[in-house]
Amino acid sequence: HRIGRTGRAGRTGDAILFATPREKGMLRAIERATRQPIEEMQLPSVDAVNDTRITKFMSRISDALDAGGTEFYRDLLQRLEGEKNVPAIDIAAALAKLLQGDAPFLLTPPVRGAREERAPHQRNDRNDRGERPARFEPRFERGPRREDDRGPRPPRPEGDFGNSDGGFERAPRRDIAPRGAPEAGMETFRIEVGHVHGVKPGNIVGAIANEAGLESRFIGRIDIHDDFSVLDLPAEMPSDLLSHLKKVWVSGQQLQMRKVEPGEDLTPSARPPFKPKFGQGKPRGPGGPRSGPGGNDRPPRRDGFKPRGPRNF
Template sequence: MTFADLALGEPVLKALREIGYETPSAIQAATIPPLLAGRDVVGLAQTGTGKTAAFALPIIDRLDLSQKAPQALVLAPTRELALQVCEAFEKYAGHLKNVHVLPVYGGQGYGVQLSALRRGVHIVVGTPGRIIDHLEKGTLDLSELKYLVLDEADEMLKMGFAEDVETILAETPETKQVALFSATMPAAIRRMSKQYLHDPEEITVKGKTQTSANVPQRYLVVQWQQKMDALTRILEVENFDGMIVFGRTRSITEEIAEKLRARGYSAAAINGDVAQPQREKTVNQLKSGKLDILVATDVAARGLDVERISHVVNYDIPTDSESYVHRIGRTGRAGRSGDAISFVTPRERGLVKMIERATRQEMTQMSLPSVDEVNETRLSRFDDRITAALGDSERIDRFRDIVAHYVRNNDVPEVDVAAALAIVAQGDTPLLLEPDAEPEAPRERRERTDRDRGDRPDRGDRPERRAPREGLATYRIAVGKRHRVEPRQIVGALANEGGLRRDDFGAIQIMPAFSLVELPANLSRETLDRLSDTRISGQLIELRPDAGRPQRRTDGERKPYRDDRGPNRPSFRDGGDRKPRYKRGDG
């Protein structure tokens, strides 16, 4: 089957040919025909299966360019995904004149969005919180909406947007066409589908938790401090074209890219801090071959499809299988081959088993390339450079005369002159590694015996938990365990509505009736007001600086709140029976 078989118009088909799309994916082939026929659709498919084109192509094909009010609304859980969906719409509409697509998300100034809405837009792609803001202000008119898409609906519900999504649905015309895409079908999604979709066609693409068979998966057990040396050796011995190196945090990606550049590799980092124009420039450099290594966080690489990517390296192995599948999906796309290598510290061995169970594919343990292997590769490349130079006969003739002149005048063997010229060409960097450059093998985690445990200090002797890291303060929000919130819901809601980055979050501690969240201490009044009005799981969070919490007394009573702690000095002392605090990145 080709895209032409799906009854799409010629402008859309022309754009697809230019992009290089030839055959539709399973979700696209199953979803596009019913959407073109006007039916509601529920699509169940994992990330990386081509869902965006599945709903974007039918929408673009049927746009009425004379209508100024928004015709299509796409709701996405994160601003990064909203931006990527916008990029996809713009690519697919490349041969239609004056198609206006507007991203609407928290953290961006209202002025840009208001100006675009006044001029008229055809497609709005946004996060639920900011869409709600515009509806409440009366700046977004959905009365003429024809198409509504809920992208990654299960993620939106996990992040606490259920009530917002239902509020938005209630503001849209009954006659609209709805497409709901989700990786899973929890009860809440099933209920929403029955309530808001009209006789939907349910389409399931199975088996997409598996990674591509074209991507061999390997892992290397390595100590944290040895990761950069391990990455450098792998770069030396692996025959790669383009590569993505995944790091867990913004700071890690920038550190990796900087160290790779210092070692002579063309590398750049993209993460949540990188502005969209710079991100596009970096990705284009990767596509054109001006850049060989992209160091990225999960969010920044979402939706990235670059044909040159032959290798993916998980510098930090992800803690959930879905992120792993998404990362590995950046290579081996559209039938191409690829390679995936994950760095695993001794304590992370359990993650390998978890990923293998989820993907139903085995990961092969590899060894760190040895000194001999690195030297063999270096010598092979050195030979290739000599062979290539010998092919330039004109320059060889000129330099042959120069070498002969030196030999005649200095009575030095030609082979010694060649060796000296190699030294000049190589510079101060040695061509070969020394045998003593082998790193120490990682030590396995030792099982503790009862006797070992007897040597540990008593729990009561442990130091108090640390204060928030520099630049952060502790804030209280009015949702907790009784509201069934999780850290990822808190992070998702606050990040989208407050325009915060993932690195702006410190520790999160969920209590029965409230939660404590470490956020930047210098939040503006406007941001605080906006966050105070945010809802998680339908509950107004009423965010405010935390004034401290009571300490546990030995007699079982609690001390009253101390008002003199200030927002930067909360007490995290507990009695040892609570669950440990959630760290940033958990969940």
Template sequence: MSFDTLSAETAENTEAAVEETEELRFADLGIDGRVLAALADVGYEKPSPIQAATIPALLEGRDVVGLAQTGTGKTAAFAVPALSRLAELHDLNGPSRKTQALVLAPTRELALQVAEAFTSYAKHMEDFTVLPVYGGSAYGPQLSGLRRGAQIVVGTPGRVIDHISKGSLDLSELQYLVLDEADEMLRMGFADDVEQIFQQTPEGRQVALFSATMPSQIRRLSKQYLNNPAEITVKSKTTTGANTRQRYLQVMGPHKLDALTRVLEAEEFDGVIAFVRTKMATEELADKLKSRGFQAAAINGDIPQQQRERTVEALREGKIDILVATDVAARGLDVERISHVINYDIPHDTESYVHRIGRTGRAGRSGDAILFMTPRERYLLRAIEKATRQPVEQMHLPSAETINNLRMGKFAEKITETLASEDVSVFRDLIASYEVEHDVPAAEIAAALAVMAQGGRPLLVQDLPPAPEFQKRERSKDGFGSRGPSRPLTEGNATYRIAVGRRQRVMPGSIVGALANEGGLSSAQIGGIDIRSDHTLVELPADLSQDQLRSLSRTRIGGELIHLELDKGRAPRSEGGYKGRNDRGQGGFKKKFDGDRAPRGGEREARYAGHGDGARKPRAGKDSGHRDFNRKGKW
């Protein structure tokens, strides 16, 4: 591979030039006017170092390998030149309904974020469609979108391969291929999928590969599939304010709203900005907070400027306390009373994180930044800490006891305030009359009135289930010499079997990535993973829908179909362990030797030539995977 490197001397010089040239603007980079207008609409004027170094190379038609920490403005670095090139092609050849740019992302969340960015940058381009495709969502809308025509497709590797296989995604006119967060994609086990997609693209397509690191797999991909790429390395220089305390809270997606409510109840705050990723999420979260008694409002790119200004002014004057916003909508926002920034959705871009928490802790004031994170998003936290060169301390969710004490204290305070400030004589007479007429103690009447005052909202809360930590699971040898699950099943879960294991060199990360992206599962729904020689046992919800089962059964890991199915094997050791040859525990399976037939294991049957000396081992893939015969025919 002949890298024309802009790292080392050249990249540093490029970065220095960007920093020294204060007047360098996007308009100086040769970008199409329609794309420039869209950049101006979202408030972008000056390119970041990665953008200043990358956009000219891509506009020249060069393949590029961009090395930068997660985010750092990479999305615009590849989206802006791609859209500029496609705009020019449309002017020359007329609109095309074929896919001309394909962006691969490791997760559906990142795919959605990239698709939203492309959509905003293509705002002034006519007859132009951006379509996200990813696992966990129905095929129907995606198929319809591809039939109608989408010039830009942003997707996860597994779902992109599915559409290529179905013939619904035609890459024959592809001009531009992007791999975003390539190292993370490979870490999640998508290496074979990515290579398969490369092989389906035309020879002359331009490639932009962005990665935080340069492992050997990335080098090999670049050498094999990129044409004399320019390697651009720009180090992030983003730092966060010293007056801002940074904390993270590990919480699963379904519990985020409850967690946010408890944080707001337990923390002393003035004004709050809660950042989410999508426009729709701003409205949804603001409505849910209002229903819980908070003064909240939403701003996003679809809200007219005049209304946005009124909302920000209401926050500034204290008429609302919580603003739910997207990154674009909050750009340039400066409200003195902001004491807390809540990253309700973790940003994929470290610069976005810095810009977000920069809304607090200004001009010598202290501020708090709290980041909500699932275990699966831990790599993004590491990227943030590395880019900002500052640790983010872990915080723990306020306990139910703490919240309940606070709520009961506030309820008592309201009673005291009402007695001191309101004329309650009418109600006092009403209660006295009710007490005599119905022979009910006044305390019971007051309790009933308190329930009425709550309006159906529970006063007390219960502790939320803790978010699982990613850790090495303890495994135990069972009576068969294989490795069994280390803990009983969580209530509502079942054990499923997938047809890849150690022989296929699968890793837990690749399994989690495939199940989450193609089955629409959250990491909270994926329990124990037990990788065996030729298959893997995974704990998943017992009530997976038929659509999820079909989607997961067609999923590939390392290029192999996983053939997901319910496992009928034994129970975990902690639920009874090995009980002898005639008891398989969970599933009720009993081993019975009948002539030369071996028992059924799970849903598969293993056949043997005999069970005395010299008995053959079962054929690969045909046994239950829980044990092997030895040469004496014994377990």
């Protein structure tokens, strides 16, 4: 955005873009799209920055002397020099300090450790650091594994994958802390989307924040159950806004948001265990007749076959 404003309305200037090493590929893509090279700048040293600051400071003083109009200030400094018996050079230094303020005029070189500054794209010789040991050395020698070394496998409990009636038990439901009264200024609402729909808290927060124009920090606790969720929102929300949120879609489901009444039971209802249907009825022998729709035991048509008359096109 700022780079685009550099040359706007006939103005000229240099645009500086900061990029991390992982964004080098993006820079190459920009170069191909704009057909313009992006040159890498060399950061100025601390000494170069300090020299530039000194040059600009002295240039400002020279411009002020050339502009004139310093007679009044000259009289004040001469009076101060006589009263305090202070050289004029010290008074000028004090004025420069007042102009600069508490900020340091010159930069201080950073303290570097054992690693010295080196030019870009310059790498030290790896041989100076000695040979690097092998990265993948075996920590121990493992002999061939024998089947006799393992003891017998303990019997699997019956309730792990099945029960006595051939069904499968559901995984234990994740315990959700009992929901107490909402915070002051908040109300509890129910929406018809839950774990079975693949919803995440971020999906709910993003949808409500975008549709209601509500900042995410005003959205309270969110409890996601199997097929519904409960969350806290600011109290006394406009009715037209609630009507709009009812029609919002999240994870393929309409929210159908409604206010939770005091004392309403929010405990998820228990579901019966899932029983797969592996085939019902008697097995059919190879090549045997099928029963039911499409089989050979259908009753004959009452009126028999009637030839269709000629068609007119």
